[in-house]
Amino acid sequence: MAGKIIADTLEHSTAGSVSTQYVVEGSAKMWVSFSTASGTPTAYDSLNVSSFTDAAAGRTTITLANNMNNNDWAGFGHSSGNTNADSPGQIAENSAILHDRTTSDGELDVWSPPTNAMADATLNDASIHGDLA
């Protein structure tokens, strides 16, 4: 049987202490890195993601494996036009926002100012902070 510790504070011998509420509330509840370049969202790596839905060009619904307890979570989005980071000069002028939030999903929308349109991209990152149900 696995052990279990119930505690309000963790204290290191030299590095200080932290309330366990910061561990619980400070941990990301979802993060994902994925591509929409092919038109179908494909994850590179993720935590707490059960599936993607391609809503439209530049719009991807991210469905959670374990739900949040309300819609008030904080969502962060980021998009680059490509994964080529070997040299500077590859910046893609995308703007991303994670919205249309429910307890079980959110939509990452990626906007390309140069083309004035929603855009699929090779590298999209998103994360959620808040409380799980």
Added chain:
Amino acid sequence: MSEVKVDTLTGKTTANDISVTVGATATMSLKQGLAKAWSNYNQFTGPSVRKSFNTTSISDVSTGYSQVNLTNSMSDTDYICIATNSYDATPNNNQVGLDEANANTSSQALHGTGNYGGGMVDTQYSQLVIHGDLA
């Protein structure tokens, strides 16, 4: 109030697998939820680091581009980087630039900042956070 004094938490069954109760009953992996690196730095004057975690140094690649060098490497290049910045050198200006943050290698991430005119620009408040798996 209960308190645990400890330098290291290690899973009993698997060393790096510790579950934390984060909802009414829901649990999640402690190691997966924690940010593995973050930094707040000034591209304009260096780059110079104000505060960071798991960041050994930040290199100036070229105007608008900084390379964040990790102390402990990630397990692969599939980690996520999310970055923000203030657009120019004026504190509290609150203008937002365009960020590119890529997993360059398992030990380096590239943070690029552009303006809406299409040029690259150094910014005073540059921030980056990384989630994923450490090596």
